[in-house]
Amino acid sequence: MKVLVTGISGKVGQLVCHALRAGGHQVVGVDRRAWRGAPEGVVIHECDIRKRGAEDAFRLERPDAVIHMATVTHLTAQSEDRYRINLGGTKAVFDACQRYGVKQAIFVGRHTYYGAAADSPLYHTEDEPPLGLETFPELADLVAADLYAGTALWRFPEIDTAVLRVVYTLGPSRSGTLSSFLRGPRVPVILGYDPLFQFMHEEDLARAIVLALDSRLRGVFNVTGPQPLPLSVIIAQAGQQPLLVPEPLFRSLLGRFGLPRLPRGALNHIKYAVVIDGSSFRDKTGFTHQHDEHSTLAAFRRALAT
Amino acid sequence: MRLPTSPEVEARLARLELPFNEDGLDPYGIDRRRLGFMFTSFGLFYKHYFRCRAFGVENIPKRGRAMLVGNHSGGVAFDGMMVIASCFFECDPPRLAQGMVEKFLNRIPFASEWSSKTGQFTGLPEHAVRLLNEDRLLMVFPEGARGTAKLFVERYNLVRFGTGFMRLAMATKTPIVPFGFLGGGEAMPTVANLEKVGRLIGAPYIPVTPYLLPIPLPARMEVHYGEAIAPVGTGDEDDQVILEKVNAVKKSILQLIERGRKGYEAR
Numbered sequence: 001m002k003v004l005v006t007g008i009s010g011k012v013g014q015l016v017c018h019a020l021r022a023g024g025h026q027v028v029g030v031d032r033r034a035w036r037g038a039p040e041g042v043v044i045h046e047c048d049i050r051k052r053g054a055e056d057a058f059r060l061e062r063p064d065a066v067i068h069m070a071t072v073t074h075l076t077a078q079s080e081d082r083y084r085i086n087l088g089g090t091k092a093v094f095d096a097c098q099r100y101g102v103k104q105a106i107f108v109g110r111h112t113y114y115g116a117a118a119d120s121p122l123y124h125t126e127d128e129p130p131l132g133l134e135t136f137p138e139l140a141d142l143v144a145a146d147l148y149a150g151t152a153l154w155r156f157p158e159i160d161t162a163v164l165r166v167v168y169t170l171g172p173s174r175s176g177t178l179s180s181f182l183r184g185p186r187v188p189v190i191l192g193y194d195p196l197f198q199f200m201h202e203e204d205l206a207r208a209i210v211l212a213l214d215s216r217l218r219g220v221f222n223v224t225g226p227q228p229l230p231l232s233v234i235i236a237q238a239g240q241q242p243l244l245v246p247e248p249l250f251r252s253l254l255g256r257f258g259l260p261r262l263p264r265g266a267l268n269h270i271k272y273a274v275v276i277d278g279s280s281f282r283d284k285t286g287f288t289h290q291h292d293e294h295s296t297l298a299a300f301r302r303a304l305a306t
Numbered sequence: 307m308r309l310p311t312s313p314e315v316e317a318r319l320a321r322l323e324l325p326f327n328e329d330g331l332d333p334y335g336i337d338r339r340r341l342g343f344m345f346t347s348f349g350l351f352y353k354h355y356f357r358c359r360a361f362g363v364e365n366i367p368k369r370g371r372a373m374l375v376g377n378h379s380g381g382v383a384f385d386g387m388m389v390i391a392s393c394f395f396e397c398d399p400p401r402l403a404q405g406m407v408e409k410f411l412n413r414i415p416f417a418s419e420w421s422s423k424t425g426q427f428t429g430l431p432e433h434a435v436r437l438l439n440e441d442r443l444l445m446v447f448p449e450g451a452r453g454t455a456k457l458f459v460e461r462y463n464l465v466r467f468g469t470g471f472m473r474l475a476m477a478t479k480t481p482i483v484p485f486g487f488l489g490g491g492e493a494m495p496t497v498a499n500l501e502k503v504g505r506l507i508g509a510p511y512i513p514v515t516p517y518l519l520p521i522p523l524p525a526r527m528e529v530h531y532g533e534a535i536a537p538v539g540t541g542d543e544d545d546q547v548i549l550e551k552v553n554a555v556k557k558s559i560l561q562l563i564e565r566g567r568k569g570y571e572a573r
Contacts, residue, residue: 118412121432122334192415194423196335227333230423247415271418273335293327 002026003213004063004102006049006093007070008042009035011173012108015206016067017042023210028061030054031070049089058096065104065213068093071145073110073177086141087148094152097159104160106212107149110142111167111198111222112177116272122196123277126165126220136265150220162217164209165276167224170300171202171291181260181270183304186243187235188259189270190250194232196273200225201291201299208287215285224278226293231270237297239304247271311342315349318400323369337423341402344424345394352391355524356384356493360392361566362531366401371438371480372534374403374445375471377464377559378453380490381499381513382520383407388527389445389485403445404437406430410508431474438478446471448552451510455499461491462563467556469548476551477541481534484555486562488570489527494520526573530566532558 003020007013008029020027021039029035029044030053038044043061047053049070070093071086090107097105114124115132130143152161168178178199181187200208200223208223235242245253247267255261281287291299311319319342330338352358366372374393379385386405393403406429412418427433429450437444447453448467456465475482496513504511513520535555539547 118418119409119428119430121430121436122427123432123436190415192417192419194419196422227327227331228335229329229331230335230337233329233331272412273422 001064001213002028002061003065003067004028004030004057004061005067005069006030006054006089007068008044009033010069011175012169012202012205013069015202016069016209019206019210020213023214025213028057028063030057050084050092054092055096058100058102062100063102065106066093066097066102067106067108067209067213068149069108071109071142073142083141086145090145090149094149094156097152098156102159104213104216105152105162106209106217107146107161107163108209109146109149109163109165111165111274111276112139112269113143113146113165114274114276115139116195116268116274118272120272120274122273122275124222124275125277126222126280132268135268136263138263138265153219160216160218162212163220164212164281165220165222166205166208167198167200167276169202169205170199170296172299172303173202174300174303176202179300182235182238182240182300184260185241185258187240188245188250188253189231189235189242190267191244191246193271194230195271196228196275197231197234198224198228198275199234199296200289201296204289204291207290208281208285211285211287212281217284221281221284222276222278223281223287224276225289225291226296228273228275229293234297237294237301239301309339309343310346311339312346312349315342315345318394319345321399322402323399324402334425334427335422336402336425340420340423344420345391348387348391349395351384352388352395356388356489356522356527358388358392358489358527358529360396360529360531363392363396365483365531365533366393366397366443367481367534368397368399369441371441371478372443373438373471373475373480373482374443374485374531375448375482375555375559376485376487376529377563378447378449378456378490379461379487380494380522381454381496381515382494382522383454384493384522384527385487385490386445386447389487389529392529393443401443403443405445406434408451408510410510413508431470434471434474435478438474438480444480455511455513456491456496458491458495458497462567464556464560467552469545469552472537472548472552472555473541475541476537476539476543479537481536482555483534484532484558484562486530486532486559486566487527488530488563488566489525492525493522493527495523526570528566528570530562532562
């Protein structure tokens with residue numbers, strides 16, 4: 001199958017590309033970043049997914065399937081740009097899928113969709129609405145993109161659409177939201193809170209995405225790896241040092257003394273857990289993770305040390 | 307940080323049937339070492355301070371899902387702690403009773419951390435259903451905060467029961483083990499509840515005792531477990547049907563309290 005991957009130059013995008021090729025698929029990519037060292041035979045259209053060039057890629061390549069993973073988090077882009085990429089980009093990709101006869105589309109979203117709040121349950125299932133947007137408006141564009149991608153299921157019934165809500169990834173690449181949070185010299189945590197964090201090895205995620213493609217998955221699915229761990233355990237096993245800060249002090253310290261810069265609403269995400277139930281995806285695809293919580297953290301730890 | 311754990315608790319923990327990983331963490335983040343410390347301190351209260359006695363523990367299933375349903379007794383949830391302790395110290399193999407706690411607790415630093423690491427989760431139907439479907443032991447006080455707010459003179463009365471627990475028990479086919487709890491009112495004789503002060507820290511109220519502080523006296527406590535009630539139905543029945551079943555549970559709790567009271571007051 002010919003598969004077009006948006007966001008292919010990202011770390012997980014590259015892994016998906018390799019996994020697709022290993023599975024016998026032909027891969028083309030769209031990304032505004034270059035991928036030096038891309039495997040031979042992988043054509044990369046260097047352009048923004050909302051621009052003309054991306055549509056040209058669809059027209060020229062005529063892919064059978066599209067994996068859309070060109071979304072950005074609050075850590076890498078300012079809000080206006082982010083809103084345009086995440087929501088505008090998702091719309092552009094699905095419109096192109098319909099126009100150029102793509103048969104299968106996979107939107108790779110995030111488990112933070114469900115939001116973090118004091119009274120939100122552990123192990124969210126796919127039917128649950130997002131929570132906590134009022135305290136974390138920065139998440140709105142990812143939530144909107146996720147829900148918008150889901151509308152393709154009834155708007156374009158001819159396309160098999162899968163919306164994947166995936167947990168944080170960790171691994172040798174040191175990229176991703178959780179990695180960035182853990183990477184600093186000191187990891188700030190809020191005194192008196194130790195929420196569960198759910199993560200999976202980035203290679204496992206790449207395999208899961210390819211499995212979703214091969215299983216012609218349709219619908220909305222949570223994608224999970226090993227069991228969640230408390231933040232304190234993750235920090236310790238990653239070989240990092242926590243910095244325990246009382247909440248009132250926390251806000252004023254962010255972005256100083258080498259601490260990461262976080263939007264205010266992100267505080268709930270380090271006070272309360274976002275834990276999702278990935279059993280439906282596992283049942284449908286037969287997916288099992290190959291890296292457990294310890295080997296994933298060990299790989300991340302080794303990468304941090306180099 | 308190493309938390310002190312008594313050898314007895316350590317031995318019982320080893321027989322606790324929870325799916326811990328090699329670090330002693332279960333999929334909900336329940337932490338074996340925290341449980342060790344919790345049960346060591348609960349044990350001191352259970353055995354020495356409140357000299358708690360448990361009757362009818364054989365009614366609690368050794369394995370599989372069950373719901374402990376009882377009355378609230380006392381201004382702070384020492385009743386819940388002693389029920390949890392009784393399931394750990396008296397059941398064989400020991401079981402972890404998981405309470406459905408008030409929402410405010412998870413907002414308070416340290417309380418949030420301790421409750422979530424010892425399996426005492428926010429009282430949400432999603433949590434209850436999931437835990438029961440995984441064959442865990444749930445502890446429910448259908449009186450909720452209305453129940454802990456009972457004053458000393460009302461200590462043996464039951465206030466209005468919520469009906470959610472019954473629908474959940476029916477939907478998940480969970481046997482209900484009723485229990486009557488005695489002594490919480492004596493340990494913390496509440497004469498008034500300060501609601502406005504409570505709201506300042508996010509709690510529903512702060513209980514006031516004749517000696518002002520909400521600190522429990524070393525009153526004796528007893529928990530009487532009754533025969534399990536098997537729920538019949540789907541949980542989608544009309545309110546009237548559910549209410550009848552709830553009242554039946556309420557009645558058996560009242561009987562357990564009345565029966566226990568004779569011996570308790572004679573002791």
